[in-house]
Amino acid sequence: MNVTETAAAAAVQLSETLKKIDEAQVEAFMDAICSAKKVFVYGAGRSMLMLRCIAMRLMHLGFQSYVVGDTTTPAFEEGDLLILGSGSGETGSLVNIAAKAKKLGGKIAVMTINRESTLGKMSDVMVEIPAYTDKVDMTDREMPILPGGSMFEQCMLVLGDAMVLPLGKKAGIPTDHYFSRHANLE
Numbered sequence: 001m002n003v004t005e006t007a008a009a010a011a012v013q014l015s016e017t018l019k020k021i022d023e024a025q026v027e028a029f030m031d032a033i034c035s036a037k038k039v040f041v042y043g044a045g046r047s048m049l050m051l052r053c054i055a056m057r058l059m060h061l062g063f064q065s066y067v068v069g070d071t072t073t074p075a076f077e078e079g080d081l082l083i084l085g086s087g088s089g090e091t092g093s094l095v096n097i098a099a100k101a102k103k104l105g106g107k108i109a110v111m112t113i114n115r116e117s118t119l120g121k122m123s124d125v126m127v128e129i130p131a132y133t134d135k136v137d138m139t140d141r142e143m144p145i146l147p148g149g150s151m152f153e154q155c156m157l158v159l160g161d162a163m164v165l166p167l168g169k170k171a172g173i174p175t176d177h178y179f180s181r182h183a184n185l186e
């Protein structure tokens with residue numbers, strides 16, 4: 001396959017993977033966002049990059065959303081929600097941050113491939129994405145067309161974007177306000 005054929009085949013695999021996600025898990029995930037005082041996101045590597053995109057969309061909708069570790073990110077408090085994205089569900093820095101957030105009285109929402117992982121077990125709500133990661137033994141799973149954790153990471157991004165309109169509706173945000181908060185010093 002050449003590059004464009006590979007990209008098209010990857011998009012098909014992405015679509016097939018997204019269709020397998022449990023809608024009830026997604027609903028619970030969105031409810032957790034709507035009932036949180038503030039929403040924080042955290043991940044490592046490419047997973048974090050996808051979560052930054054999701055945090056931006058939440059800000060567009062009017063949620064108080066923050067990226068853990070950014071200079072202007074405020075304190076995590078009781079009633080806040082920490083969204084973690086981790087293919088493996090075992091990345092050490094995320095496990096530490098999740099434990100701290102729980103201790104501070106917050107809730108944990110996790111997107112992961114691995115429901116039995118440490119983060120899966122720590123979560124209050126979880127969306128299981130049946131993708132592939134090279135970090136966990138996945139011999140039973142279809143090999144991805146894209147390398148490493150790419151399939152998982154892209155599923156997170158598309159799923160997060162797909163939540164935008166339903167989240168806006170759930171939170172009662174007028175549609176003409178959706179993107180008026182986008183940065184205008186650019």
Ligand SMILES: O=C([C@H](O)CO)[C@H](O)[C@H](O)COP(=O)(O)O
Pocket residue numbers: 043044045046047048085086087088089090091133135147148149150153
């Ligand atoms: O950057 C990553 C990627 O898998 C490289 O292909 C991961 O997102 C990063 O290493 C974090 O891992 P997970 O917590 O297992 O997503």
